[in-house]
Amino acid sequence: MATIYPRDDSHNSVVEFLDNVDKREKIGKIFEILFLLGLLIGLFVLALLLFDVLRDGLGRFLTPGFLTETPSRFPDQGGIRPAIVSSVLLGVVVILITVPIGVGAALYLEEYAPKTWWAAIIEINISNLAGVPSIVYGLLGLGVFNYLLGFGPTLISGALTLSLLSLPVIIVTAREAIRAVPDSLRYASYGLGVTKWQTLSNHVIPYAIPGIFTGVIISVSRAIGDAASLIVVGAVGFLTFNPGLFQRFMALPIQIYSYITRPEPGFANAAAATIIVLILLVLALNGLAIYIRQRFYH
């Protein structure tokens, strides 16, 4: 804690000090504007980015069949259906895997874990995992799911990899939601003589559900936008069918990357059109998370 000691000589220059106040307040005003500018620059770039993507992609996005057809070799034909199906499927599997495990881990750490060294290790471990780069999760997925378990470069490998990637965030937010449940609720429940698990499942978890939901949505929207780990696991840039769990797969970000890397000019527009779909999806999920937060927390 930085302690500020007033300089002893300050009282010697009271007159000068007061004379300066106007100037100092003026400098203060200038900095206030600078700080605001710093905040607005990011938002300005965001607006510019959305504008640029819409300008480049809206025409292509509105082409009939863009959402419903399979990709074509020609930039202005075909659609991105396999990428949409892949991303939705990936998202669904990620939710199915991460919600029970994530909430379970959060419940354990908040309600059961004794304050011992290995509980501390799990804690530190989770916060570290949240900072591991996506592409490193790709290496893990490639090694464990593709080779060790023998799934190969299939959708299930990608989904499991994204699940591991999402887990730390879900655990952290679910813990916060569970921690926010007032103790009075637990005491009231125990007072009626029920078991710990009955208290958790009937009172604590339902109370924490909005908070848990928010975390799940945010981390799934990250997973849907993630490309690096899927590239390593072996997502393909071109697919002419809707993938199943054990087939080669793609994803919206992979489709975008694959369009960007093609030299013919029209593919940039196809990439932008796909970005519109991805951003709409991500914004819708984020909006839902914000809505839930506003609706249930005051």
Place this chain on the structure above:
Amino acid sequence: MTSINPQNGFHQNSRHILEKHPSEDIQDKIVATILFGCALVSVLTTFGIVMIIFQVAFEFFQKVSFAQFFLDTKWTPLFAEQHFGIWPLINGTFLTTVIAMAVAIPLGLSSAIYLSEYAQPKVAAILRPAMELLAGIPTVVYGYFALLFVTPLLRNIIPLEIFNALSAGLMMGIMITPTVGSISLDAIRSVPRSLREGAYALGITKLESIFRVVLPAALSGIIASIILGISRAVGETMTVLIAAGQQPKLTVNFAESIETMTAYMAQISGGDSPRGSLNFQTLYAVGAVLFLITLILNIISYWISNRFKEKYE
């Protein structure tokens, strides 16, 4: 967290209806075990990362010596004349990270200061999620924007290669701004009002209180946020893969095409490199270096934010 222990024993003396059935005790134990298993998944993940990465990296270092890896200045594993010097990749990562942080630190900090010290609470409630949206935009989109909007724009002003470290770094900086901003904001907000009011009582202006009281008091949180931002920049893949190019070079010229560790990994992977091939192993050797760098940064950030967390009464 205060855990509540229901085993007070009081119910044993109470009426039969309140007595716990033995099967409920067993059920409780089973549940506790299952939940413990869930928590264990995170430990197993770390274990898996370390085991897999270092096992394959170890295979790599049986073919390529540490000297070739850490002393050579060329990275050309895919060429006929193979060199395995990691430094060009580290150089590329360093270059884009420096540019990104040159953007993210001032923007993130000024966002945090404005939202905490100046903005009306209602305005802050709108602007903060708006700022955090920047982190929610998929990184492949930043790559697209860097390559197809920022680079052409900058090329009107300064001579840049089509793939260059500057555009990628700038966009990465915008992307990381909310990481630095959000965590700094929490640190700045946790500085108690009384400190600011004490400063005002001494005749200090608002700006002076920010620079002399608030920021020094929040310094540990701010530094932790910056280190976390650096870790994000080092690990970021899609932006640099798309916009910075694939030319491993030892250069500090941000106008040139370079290659980062992550971009190399994405470039040669694809699930198709056969296990045991040298390509496959370089992926893991570079991945091990990347993992260690980000791990160290994350631990430092975690340590600083816990160790120096200000405790105010």
